[in-house]
Amino acid sequence: MTPLLEVAGLAKHYPVKQGVIRQREVGTVRAVDGVSFSVMRGETLALVGESGCGKSTTARLALRLIEPSAGSIRFDGQDVTKVTGGAMRALRRRMQIVFQDPYASLNPRLTVGDAIAEPMVVHGIGNDRSRQDRVQELLELVGLRPFHATRYPHEFSGGQRQRIGIARALAVEPDLVVCDEPVSALDVSIQAQVVNLMKDLQARLGLSYLFIAHDLAVVKHMADRVAVMYLGAIMEMGSKAELFANPRHPYTRALLAAIPHPDPSRRGRVTPLGGDVPSPMAVPAGCRFHTRCPFAQARCREEVPLLREVAPGQQAACHFSESLPDAGLDYSGGLT
Numbered sequence: 016m017t018p019l020l021e022v023a024g025l026a027k028h029y030p031v032k033q034g035v036i037r038q039r040e041v042g043t044v045r046a047v048d049g050v051s052f053s054v055m056r057g058e059t060l061a062l063v064g065e066s067g068c069g070k071s072t073t074a075r076l077a078l079r080l081i082e083p084s085a086g087s088i089r090f091d092g093q094d095v096t097k098v099t100g101g102a103m104r105a106l107r108r109r110m111q112i113v114f115q116d117p118y119a120s121l122n123p124r125l126t127v128g129d130a131i132a133e134p135m136v137v138h139g140i141g142n143d144r145s146r147q148d149r150v151q152e153l154l155e156l157v158g159l160r161p162f163h164a165t166r167y168p169h170e171f172s173g174g175q176r177q178r179i180g181i182a183r184a185l186a187v188e189p190d191l192v193v194c195d196e197p198v199s200a201l202d203v204s205i206q207a208q209v210v211n212l213m214k215d216l217q218a219r220l221g222l223s224y225l226f227i228a229h230d231l232a233v234v235k236h237m238a239d240r241v242a243v244m245y246l247g248a249i250m251e252m253g254s255k256a257e258l259f260a261n262p263r264h265p266y267t268r269a270l271l272a273a274i275p276h277p278d279p280s281r282r283g284r285v286t287p288l289g290g291d292v293p294s295p296m297a298v299p300a301g302c303r304f305h306t307r308c309p310f311a312q313a314r315c316r317e318e319v320p321l322l323r324e325v326a327p328g329q330q331a332a333c334h335f336s337e338s339l340p341d342a343g344l345d346y347s348g349g350l351t
């Protein structure tokens with residue numbers, strides 16, 4: 016099976032300049048620093064990491080909303096970095112995004128119906144009449160009512176607005192939906208409803224999701240595979256079941272241990288992470304995680320650990336992945 020989306024060596028580096036009249040470069044922000052992954056058809060790949068780790072930038076690069084400094088992006092076999100004009104527009108239709116903040120992403124002056132129809136107008140799909148019919152269908156698809164089309168965004172709750180955002184993304188029948196923390200701004204009680212809706216839509220429409228989240232708790236109901244990012248790079252990637260039952264990177268262990276387990280005896284023995292995430296302008300040499308890693312050794316400060324297969328279907332970027340002490344972590348039972 017060929018992947019729907021495949022990125023390799025993806026990077027985004029920004030020069031940092033100082034001075035008003037004569038600007039000089041004083042450094043480089045390595046926001047995304049060589050990321051490779053693929054998303055298969057009908058699959059959800061979750062991209063997880065603390066805020067500022069480069070996951071949103073990675074998503075925007077994959078959609079080519081911003082231009083990469085390096086790397087390749089293939090969508091359905093086509094090289095996205097080389098496509099221009101009409102062909103790029105056609106690709107754009109097939110890759111949609113749902114944003115984190117349903118308040119900020121909807122124009123307050125457009126009715127909900129017009130907001131949902133807008134992507135169809137942009138892509139020249141249908142006419143007024145057919146778009147109105149489609150809006151009605153989409154509203155029902157996301158659990159809203161046809162009469163909601165004439166209302167304005169401020170008349171809806173956060174969860175309903177996110178449903179509107181999803182309807183808008185689905186209006187042009189995409190194959191891939193990038194979900195940038197779609198439930199992070201919602202109450203916990205509403206999060207599950209939106210996640211369930213997204214899973215249901217995926218099954219009905221055969222969608223692929225690149226699902227971004229800052230903690231592993233949200234993705235345990237959503238993901239097929241998980242990639243854990245730290246400071247612009249992937250630390251561990253594998254099937255959700257394997258990664259939750261048997262995390263093989265110290266950073267993944269720390270993220271998992273931060274989730275309250277229904278059975279406290281299975282939360283394991285993991286020291287919480289000390290220190291702060293270093294600045295992406297000063298990525299540590301060797302293993303970028305070594306300044307916070309409880310297992311760091313001399314080699315870690317010098318040699319970059321490559322992301323490599325450490326178990327069937329599971330990759331980790333750690334020199335000592337195979338010899339880490341048993342953490343006693345097991346989140347597999349907590350999975351649904």
Ligand code: SF4
Nearest residue numbers: 302305308315333334
């Ligand atoms: Fe820790 Fe070294 Fe592994 Fe990096 S390579 S995660 S510093 S043990």
Ligand code: MG
Nearest residue numbers: 067070071196
């Ligand atoms: Mg973000």
